Amino acid sequence: MIAHILKYRLKCFLRDRQMVFWTLLFPLLLATLFNFAFANLGQIDQYVQAKIAVVDNLAYQQNLPFQSVIEFVSGTSEPLTTKLFDVTFTDAKSAQTLLLNKSIDGYIELNPKIQLVVYESGFKQTIIKGFLDDFVQTETVLTELIQNNPQSVDEDMIELAQVRRDYLADSSSNQANTNPAVIYFYSLIAMTALYGGFWGLRVVTELQADLSPQGARASIAPVHKLKRLIIEIVAALVVHFAIVLVVILYMFGVLHISFGSQWIYVILAAFAGSLMGVSFGACIAALVKKGEGMKIGVLISSTMIMSFLSGMMYHGIKYTVTQAIPALAWLNPANVLTDAFYALYYYDTYQRYFINLSILFAFSLIFCLLTYVVLRRQKYASI
């Protein structure tokens, strides 16, 4: 009996083209669009090269330290993409023309003090200014040292003064390439998982005599309603879990979205999300007393709100909600699932991941219990 019901319900679900579109093809389409839209988001902290001009006047010719530094940061030995500056040597008038034409971000003129001329303020201008401030500061330190205490100056000290050492470094403990765009994709997975609610809604609708003719037929069959509910939820879960896995594999294999390296945990999170989604839909179908249209409306709107709050439309909202209303973040299943993937991606330990998973399973249990409490009623006031 169990295998019989399971077999035919799987057939029904897999052949439901409308549902397969919304739960599988629509998320795949959105993921593809996200990939186009956020293609450059991960490159925001990558290397930035500024275009500058240096006025090749007498003061510049006489300032050998500055010449060597400029040569170093724009040296021909480095590949073009890793140079700090793309430098043009010219006279003052041409430099001004280049600046006005926006062919360069700024130009440097030694008169004999170093001057930076920019047309507008911006990220690249800030980089050029920072570079020049650094040079002037180092030059001043060394000049004062030589003038005030020349005997203390040796080659090692000069070398030491020129070295910039970073004592803090960004690193990903799990070797993942950190990219803020992943939040969009993780919340999209959360939305896909919540779309499992459509399956749950269908299961409950087709079990209730007051909701569908199939439900009436189910109610007069000699099969216990709880048994039937469990089998049908399992069938829905199998289908939806496979769908969520396909979406994840598409993101990973085609869109090259990183999920960290712990694939067992990724699959476990996908399962927890699918279970939560299916049970959420079943619960909505059982609790909302209006017609099927209203149930679907409630399901879609709640799914979209939860996905929005988990960062699907703007990744900063997840952080904002977590900071401002932590309880809402924990009570939002979409956010919890997003956070589970996020935790796998960013953290080397699994504490946060397992907390998220526990919450998801708790949500699923609550949704299932609520559904059963409503469905256990076996007679209706009207059909």
Next chain:
Amino acid sequence: MVIRVRDLVKRYGNLTALDHLDLDVQAGEIFGLLGPNGSGKTTAIHCILSLLTFEQGTIDVFDCEMTPDAYELKQNIGVVMQNVAVFDELTVYDNIDYFCGLYISDKAKRKQLVQEAIDLVALNDFVKFYPKKLSGGLLRRLNIACGIAHQPRLIIMDEPTVAVDPQSRNNILEGIKKLNQAGATILYTSHYMEEVEQICSRIMILDKGRVIRTGTKEELKATISLGEKITIEVENLPSHILENIKTNPHIATFDYDDHVLVARFIRGENGLVDLLELMNSSHLQLGRVYSELPTLNDVFLELTGKELRD
């Protein structure tokens, strides 16, 4: 007794859908519940199937109290609901097999039963079709097959021929007779009196949730005062003939309109010969002449003052 209902009261708010209903269905019969839309037929069936709550009364099926978890009783009941209850994603065969499988676990037996159900409703040429590809009549036949494939002892059919073409209707009615001949007791609801007259051995007429009359069709017709209805097509009926008809003590009512005379005789009187002799005496040219015996609609009309399909 297969179904025994006593003093059943069901209300929807202020509306009394079933008003102290008593109903007995005996083994082996086709029992018809006849009544206009809204008379309480479907509500009665839903109560019998323990789908609906009710305010008062008792319901026994196979001499046991019917409850939602009476699975042993449900095992012996097949239901054909008014609304088609099949899955669009399953083929005709799969739909029948699925619903049959809720009652029959043995695969080999189920295969045989499914095939018998397909044969019964004549869907052999459509077993691989999906429901959306079927016509209304074929869909109704599929609905019936899904309800009766497990060959239950009691079959409850709630208006199974609604919106069905005449060919499919005849097919369905023949199928119901075959099921009955095979041993099934059938409770059949309809607002089509012709169907009920054609297949039911006993009939209960319902109106506004109340039982109007119960009996065989002959018994029901015997309860009314009207008898045979004679219709004659005749042009320019002379006034003395009309006067003669009017004063005929065996004619209860008559009407002459648009060259058609309709005369209703009182029960037990056969006036066709007398009426034709009267026409011939005036050498009138007659068109079609036909006689009809009282129908259940006449019974309903006389008992309630309205037509069955009102």
